[in-house]
Amino acid sequence: MAARYLARRLVSAGVTILMIVLLNFVLFRMMPGSPERILLGRIPGVTQEVREATKREWGLDKPLFPDQFVAYLSATARGDLGFSYANRGRTVTEVLGQKLGPTLLLFGLGEVIAILLGIALGAYSGWKRGGIIDHVGNGLSLILYATPYFLLGMGLLLLFATGLGWFPTFGMVTAGRAYDGPLDQLADIGAHLALPLATVSLGLLGQYAILMRSSVIETLGEDYVTTARAKGLPEGRILQRHALPNALLPTVTLIAINLGYVVAGAITVEVVFNWPGLGTLTVDALASRDYPILQGVFLLLSVSIVLGNLLADLVYGLLDPRVRT
Amino acid sequence: MTAPVLPFAAGSVARSTGGRLDLVRQVLQRSNGLVGVVILAAFTVLALVPELFVGPLQTAVTATGPRLGPPSAEFPFGTDELGRSVLNLTVHATRISMVIGLLATIITVGIGAVVGIVSGYVGGRFDAATMRVADFFLVIPTFVLAIILTAIIRDILGTGSKEIAGIRLSLLVIVVVIGITSWSSTARIIRSQTLSLRERTFVDRARVIGASGGHIMRRHILPNVMNLIVANTVLTFAGAILTETTLSFVGLGDPFQPSWGQLLEAARSVGAPGLGAWWYFVPSGAGVVLVVFAFTLLGNALDEVLNPRRRARS
Numbered sequence: 001m002a003a004r005y006l007a008r009r010l011v012s013a014g015v016t017i018l019m020i021v022l023l024n025f026v027l028f029r030m031m032p033g034s035p036e037r038i039l040l041g042r043i044p045g046v047t048q049e050v051r052e053a054t055k056r057e058w059g060l061d062k063p064l065f066p067d068q069f070v071a072y073l074s075a076t077a078r079g080d081l082g083f084s085y086a087n088r089g090r091t092v093t094e095v096l097g098q099k100l101g102p103t104l105l106l107f108g109l110g111e112v113i114a115i116l117l118g119i120a121l122g123a124y125s126g127w128k129r130g131g132i133i134d135h136v137g138n139g140l141s142l143i144l145y146a147t148p149y150f151l152l153g154m155g156l157l158l159l160f161a162t163g164l165g166w167f168p169t170f171g172m173v174t175a176g177r178a179y180d181g182p183l184d185q186l187a188d189i190g191a192h193l194a195l196p197l198a199t200v201s202l203g204l205l206g207q208y209a210i211l212m213r214s215s216v217i218e219t220l221g222e223d224y225v226t227t228a229r230a231k232g233l234p235e236g237r238i239l240q241r242h243a244l245p246n247a248l249l250p251t252v253t254l255i256a257i258n259l260g261y262v263v264a265g266a267i268t269v270e271v272v273f274n275w276p277g278l279g280t281l282t283v284d285a286l287a288s289r290d291y292p293i294l295q296g297v298f299l300l301l302s303v304s305i306v307l308g309n310l311l312a313d314l315v316y317g318l319l320d321p322r323v324r325t
Numbered sequence: 326m327t328a329p330v331l332p333f334a335a336g337s338v339a340r341s342t343g344g345r346l347d348l349v350r351q352v353l354q355r356s357n358g359l360v361g362v363v364i365l366a367a368f369t370v371l372a373l374v375p376e377l378f379v380g381p382l383q384t385a386v387t388a389t390g391p392r393l394g395p396p397s398a399e400f401p402f403g404t405d406e407l408g409r410s411v412l413n414l415t416v417h418a419t420r421i422s423m424v425i426g427l428l429a430t431i432i433t434v435g436i437g438a439v440v441g442i443v444s445g446y447v448g449g450r451f452d453a454a455t456m457r458v459a460d461f462f463l464v465i466p467t468f469v470l471a472i473i474l475t476a477i478i479r480d481i482l483g484t485g486s487k488e489i490a491g492i493r494l495s496l497l498v499i500v501v502v503i504g505i506t507s508w509s510s511t512a513r514i515i516r517s518q519t520l521s522l523r524e525r526t527f528v529d530r531a532r533v534i535g536a537s538g539g540h541i542m543r544r545h546i547l548p549n550v551m552n553l554i555v556a557n558t559v560l561t562f563a564g565a566i567l568t569e570t571t572l573s574f575v576g577l578g579d580p581f582q583p584s585w586g587q588l589l590e591a592a593r594s595v596g597a598p599g600l601g602a603w604w605y606f607v608p609s610g611a612g613v614v615l616v617v618f619a620f621t622l623l624g625n626a627l628d629e630v631l632n633p634r635r636r637a638r639s
Contacts, residue, residue, distance in 0.1 A: 019461050027473055032480050146563070146617035148570055151589065151610045157598040169599050260466040267469075268574055272593060283575045286472055289480065294473050302465045309464060 005317050013310040018073075020302045024295050025072045031291055035060055038291065039082045043089070076299070082292040086285065092296040095281070100300075102172055103277030106193065106270070107263065110200030115255065118205045122212025123247070127239055129217060137209060144206030153199040153272035160195060167195050170274035196273045203269070204262060211254050215247040222246070249320055256312035260305045348552070351630045358626030364619035368612070372423040375416045382417045383409040393595070393602050403604035406595045414588055415608040421584040422612070425496055426566040432504030433565065434558050437511025442542050442550065444512065445519025456516070462509035468571065474502045475577050486581070495579045503568050511557050518550050556627040563620035570613050585609040 031038060036054045040046055055061055059071040075081075081092035121141075125134035144152075161169040168174065172192050179185040219225065220243050228238045267279030274280060278297055285293035352358035371378065381387075390404035397403070402411035444455045478498050487494040522528060523546075531541050572578070573586025580587065592598075592606035 015457075016461060016464060020465060023470075027477065030477055030481070032477075142621055143614065143618055146567075146614045146621060147610075148567060148574070148586075148589075148613060150571070150574055150593075151606075151613065154589070154593065154598045154606055154610070158601065158603055162599055162601045257463065260464055261468070263466060268571055271575070272598070282469065282472065286476060287576055289476060291473070291477070294469070294476070298466070298469045298473060301469055305464060305466065 002317070006314070009310055009313050009317075013306050016306050017303055020299065020306070021073055021076050022069070024076070024299055025069055027295060028072070028291075029064070043083075081296045081299070084285075084293050085290040086288040086293070092292045095293060096278070096296050096300055099276065099278050099281045101277075102275055103267075103270070103279065106196055106200060106275060106277060109193075110197055110204065113197070113201040114204035114208055117201070118208025119212045119248070119251065121205070122209040122251075123216050123239075123244060125209070126213040126216030126220070126247075127243075134213075138213070141206040141209045141213075144202060145210065147203070148268070149199060149203040150268040150272050152203050153196065153269045156195050156199055157272060168192050172276050192273075196269055196275050199269050199272075207258070207262075208251070208255060212247065212251045215251045216243060219243045219247040249316060253312055253316055256309050259308055260302070263301060263305065348630060352623070352626045355626045355629065357622040358630075361619040361621075361623030361626060364615055365623065368419055368423065368616055368619075371416055372420040375420055379410070379413040379416045383413045385409070393597075393600070393605070395602075396604050402608050403602070405591065405605055411588075411604055411608060414583060415585070415612060418583050418585045418588055418609055419612060421496070421582050422566060422569065422586070423616070424492065425500055425569045425584060426562055428497075428500045429503035429507075429565040429569065430558060430562045432500065433507050433561050434511055434554060436504060436508035437557070437561075438515050438547075438550070438554055440508065441512040441515025442519050442546050445516040446523055446538065446542050446546060448520075448523075452516075456513070459509040459512050462506065463513070467506040468568065471502045471506045471568070471572060472575060472577065474505070475499055475572065478502065493579050493582050496582060496584075499569060499572055499577060503565055503572075507561070507564065507568065511554075511561060514557060515550050515553060518553055519546055522546055522549055552631050556624060556631055559620055559624040559627060563617045563624070566613065566617055566620075585613050589613075 028038070029035065036051050036058070037046075039054055039058060040050070057071075058075070059067045062068060079093050081096075084090050084092055084095050087095055121133075121137050125131070125137045128134055157169060161167045168191055173185070173188055174192075177188065179188070225238060225242055228242050233242075267277075267282060269275070270277050270279030271283050278300070281293065282297050284290075285297070353362065375382075385407045388404075388408035388410075390400050390408040390410060392404065392408055393406050394400060394404040394408075400410045400412065402415065405411055405414065440455055440459070444452045475498055478501075479495060482494065482498070489497060528541060528545055531545055536544075569584060570586035570589070573584050574590045574593070576590060578584055578587030578590060580591070583591070586609075588609040589606050592602070592609075595602075595605075597603070597605040
């Protein structure tokens with residue numbers, strides 16, 4: 001049974017990734033301009049031989065389906081995503097690889113902080129329903145949910161960098177600064193990271209708290225909680241041992257499902273702070289219509305999200321035997 | 326519990342016009358519903374007749390103020406880098422943001438409702454295939470897809486300064502793209518409701534007397550998922566305004582018909598937060614937050630009225 005569950009999840013993730021590549025292929029062929037010129041990064045002065053060679057390599061002289069799609073698929077699998085328009089002569093993979101680190105740092109940390117704080121806040125307000133923390137927290141969560149991430153970032157930037165001068169206003173490091181040692185460098189990155197990190201965490205926190213709160217409220221109405229109450233268990237223990245573990249699972253799944261929606265909206269935070277990651281890259285690529293880079297970002301984010309969801313599904317299956325059917 | 330639990334919105338609430346009025350009354354009786362409706366009514370007035378409050382939209386030519394001037398008696402919200410009144414721009418942007426949001430919502434809910442009803446009613450392979458596609462759209466980062474689609478479609482159409490019904494083509498592209506990329510959650514919700522309706526006696530009865538599938542979907546399923554569609558429309562509207570704002574912020578807005586997102590983008594690109602020019606982006610930012618907040622409150626109020634499970638607990 002467990003093997004079948006695993007196999008079904010794997011096949012489903014594989015199909016989704018295949019659909020992503022197919023969509024990317026359709027987008028690539030929709031673009032204005034001839035495909036071999038797009039693949040070569042629109043470099044001027046390309047000889048006829050090079051164009052012909054590219055055409056042959058990608059099967060552009062053969063029918064769209066299956067030949068061209070198969071060529072595209074195998075190129076994608078090899079990590080060959082073509083050349084960037086804006087960065088002449090550099091491959092998309094190279095450019096993406098360079099920007100991945102800062103984004104992972106910012107959103108990895110931001111997600112962890114938001115999940116921990118959001119779940120704690122949501123669990124507490126759901127438990128003490130109608131209390132002061134619940135009212136204030138719920139109102140705050142709704143307002144945070146209504147605020148675009150970048151707007152929150154602009155507000156924090158105005159208050160804490162421009163107004164109070166506590167943090168630097170942009171970038172990941174102070175330009176042209178010489179460091180006394182690795183600790184000094186780390187402190188500089190930390191100071192630059194503080195505001196974008198606060199923005200990402202606050203932006204995500206609201207919706208995680210809302211999700212966890214309703215999940216806790218739902219669980220507290222279940223029969224096994226009533227049973228635990230009837231047994232005379234103390235409230236704190238009911239929450240800890242009976243309600244929380246069961247409320248946590250759907251919340252974590254919903255967080256995983258919402259990842260695509262959240263991450264994509266949150267990349268705009270990078271633009272506000274000029275953080276040198278995928279978000280800033282996306283907006284720059286959009287301004288210069290650097291389609292190969294845009295498609296690369298889309299592919300990278302989609303595949304990461306599908307794999308993240310797969311991981312969440314597998315963990316869920318491990319923890320809750322009811323879903324392994 | 327004596328009565329069997331019916332799936333919500335399939336029950337007796339709001340079958341007739343009187344029922345629908347009853348729904349409005351119940352929503353307005355809740356504090357979150359009332360606050361939401363009042364805020365939205367205020368912004369709707371601004372969107373309908375911005376000229377009445379601040380005169381025609383100022384341009385670089387008609388601008389009279391100082392550059393990036395702070396709030397003063399003449400310019401209550403200060404001025405932008407061209408000397409235009411930020412109050413004037415923000416009030417006019419209300420119309421663009423709300424109209425784009427409304428059109429995008431209509432397309433999103435339209436696609437979602439049709440796909441959901443047909444898929445749920447027809448079932449079988451068709452249902453499996455469409456839900457596969459819907460799940461695909463739920464998982465992928467649709468915002469990045471929307472960026473690419475908007476850019477490509479604009480490049481193909483060569484939008485320029487073309488207008489349809491007073492709205493620039495570049496903005497209509499955004500409307501369509503939001504619709505294409507965000508229908509899936511509506512479709513999923515409507516489909517699950519349709520699945521349960523399909524098994525109900527009145528649908529069987531209609532089928533037995535020889536009603537066609539199209540007739541049953543239009544006359545029997547649609548009226549019974551209408552409340553669900555209304556509740557979903559409210560939440561979709563909030564999402565559409567957020568998406569439009571974010572798309573404009575990354576540079577896909579139209580400077581000639583500025584929305585709130587477009588103003589925020591302009592403020593960021595002249596470095597308003599770094600220069601301490603809070604007046605440039607706080608008004609349009611407040612507009613976005615208030616409207617989305619109001620829609621969320623209204624959506625919650627509707628959900629509480631329509632969903633008996635939530636009503637029992639709150």
